Amino acid sequence: MTLKIKQKIPLKIKKIGINGEGVGNFKGTTVFVPGALKGEDVYAEIVTSERNYATAKVLKLNKKSSHRVVPMCDIYKQCGGCQIMHLAYPQQLLFKQDVLRQALQKFKPEGYETYEVRKTIGMKKPEHYRAKLQFQTRFLGEKVRAGLFAENSHKLVEIKNCLVQDETTQAIINEVTELLTFHRIPIYNERKFDGIRTVMVRRANHTGEVQLIFISSTQVELTRTIDSLTEKFPEIKTIALNINRKKSSEIYGDETEILWGERAILEGVLDYTFELSPRAFYQLNPEQTNVLYREAVKAMDASADDDLIDAYSGTGTIGRAFVGKVKSIRGMDVIAESIEDAKVNVPDGIYEVGTAETVVPKWVAEGFRATALIVDPPRTGLDNKLLDTIIATQPEKMVYVSCNVSTLARDLVKLASVYDVKYIQSVDMFPHTARTEAVVKLVRK
Template sequence: MAKQSTPVKKNDTVTIRFEDLTHEGNGVGKINGYPLFVPYGLPGEEAQVKVVKVNKNFGFGKLLEVKNPSPERVEPPCDVFYKCGGCQIQHMSYNLQLSMKQQQVKNVLRKVAHLEHVPVHPTIGMEDPWRYRNKVSIPVGEKDGELITGFYQMRSHHIIEDMDTCVVQDDLNDRMVEAVRRIADRIGIEAYDEKSHRGVLRHIMVRTGQETKETMIVLITRTKELPYKNEFIRELTETYPNVKSIIHNVNPARTNVILGDKTTVLWGEEYIYDSIGDIRFAISAKSFYQVNPTQTKRLYEKALEYAAIDEHDTVIDAYCGIGTISLFLAKKAKKVYGVEIVPEAIEDAKENAKLNGMTNVEFEVGTAEEVMPKWKKEGLRPDVIVVDPPRKGCDEGLLQAMIEMRPKRVVYVSCNPSTLARDLRILEDGGYETKEAQPVDMFPQSMHVECVALLELK
């Protein structure tokens, strides 16, 4: 059978008009009905594009020249935006970013969950969508005998050298990375070399409390010992009083994973503290704590509103992490049960409950799909179940356990609209009705969208 030809070939240069955006933020245009996906293209623009890849049903292009820029196109404030890839949509106005994220949630609810009429509200954005991230992990390299730090270039392990700031990082994180690099360079701590698997300092991680401005520095090394550590500690702590904790993490493996298993406190506390609303959290080097507390507060307020709980209600928080949502729920509920597979997270959750004087919350280590049926056997009947799963969505066993427990309401917090839609379909078929969905922009300038959906028992 003859191979079907496409209207364009690799390396062709074509003029195209962008009609739409993909969920990754690429412009979509068609040549004789054949779609081309082009990074940085915006709807309404006509552009010259080089075809870089051709598949049977669609191709990919590289933007060469925009002939009539969209009014929604803006100049990215980051000097390395087109190299870095950490943010994907700084070239879009913030209004377009928000409406695209709302549209993304609408599309998957329609196509995957077949929920045509569920209201998807306009995305809750930030007043100032910059400098919001409270945590950075940055690789360390060497050039001309000096330490350099910077994110990796897109699809590579090559450090972007001319990167002295990141416009979505907290200012303090930026300054602390620079300070650590400078001190380590001066006292002679060498960088890790991936190719030879030699050297010492692999990554610098900085965590900052948004409310408290307390800072934790984590040095990730290949070696068990950190050379010149006393000198390093003295210089850093004398110059920067906001540093409350210096941690050493050892990762001797040849791997892309940043943190190793062994973590020790070199100086100061094991935790720094931060608040979301009036709830305080202790954050360790390995804690999962939301990177954008401003929007986390808005997301949790919406989850709390959907949960509609009072002092008579029992709530289960599946995938409870360090107890962030659980403690918000515990302020209103009679009792909250949290479950999480990571033992360290449960330790943190118990610590955070104690920190806030909350006694009506219980945490258990395990998978939600195993622990919840056990709770059901023990006679636990939740009024509301809240889930906040990882990107892969809820385990099928957990969805079945939820359906069998028959809570009045399910509040689903999601960081991936596709798996949200898939799971909503299963819950709908199990006797629940999706009432509404609220996207929240937790990661401005990037393609990610967080969403919270409300389901009620039919």
């Protein structure tokens, strides 16, 4: 049946879906209920209704889950950045193991019923773990404010004390908003004004060094702001300006200029250090990145005879883990600054600017054949052209590091035709959110 908007229904929640929402069934229609937990009985009101499903909001909890907790964040509901903070942390880890199984069940790669999905590796202290923030800025109530947009909107939710954000980066962004207000720096407005639209702050866990990027739709004068920031926060080593004139949701433009300080900061993982330039990608959770990379190295089980491709290499941080373990290392990334970092971080490697789906087939055409392949793609997963190249060349060993269970399961449909999936290891990189990271060990059949 088709449910009507504002219709009120009783609902038993059968599971938690891949986006962290409760899932129930009312007279044959699947209903998604954000904030509801498995095992709960709720009284809900329909918010949207489609032919095969509906979404609803909780009006009353008739039966609460024993795993429900009170979120420690004051703006938990308004922000929407943490979807499952109302679920006790041990149960979050079980959910993230289950969400992998849900994705496999949906896409059904060959042999998925027997895949070993290992228990999620969690954190002892799952708070203040995010070492990087990207907050939108807007001028509201005579003051510059920074935070995130509420879900499915451009309404800014100001964030001044985030439970999952590194405390130093939070303190710096709070000071940034005060200084932008005081110095009357132009702030972006979708309809009228050019100016600063986003601020990125990143702190290296290994050294404590900090870098900032002001992302603006136009040139802005930041000298006095920079002087005040660097005086108050001596850990700041780099301040850059990125110009993004596009009227889109893309955060960065193509032009980045170092306004003050060093080209890069120094970060460390496992037993090595590496450089990070402002726009270079690195994992948001440094503590769990050690776990993730350790699991990736273990899953690869590389030998001294291996020629390794580190696809989507970023700054070469994963590839660096295999230095001394393999014969050769190659990688690529679309961001030129990341490749500059990779050439410093892995001096004996071969790194090129470009997409994996372009560069890898080019190398194959030139006669290079990898025996080992590690992929760490964005949430969109592997491009079809790259998948076809992998299927055609079939490196003996492959490790897939994924941040999106759905695109992972989708890609395994093709990969499982030539690879055995030995196991999937879930790693909790993002506590209190519905996202998990996964390391997949694949061996050629």
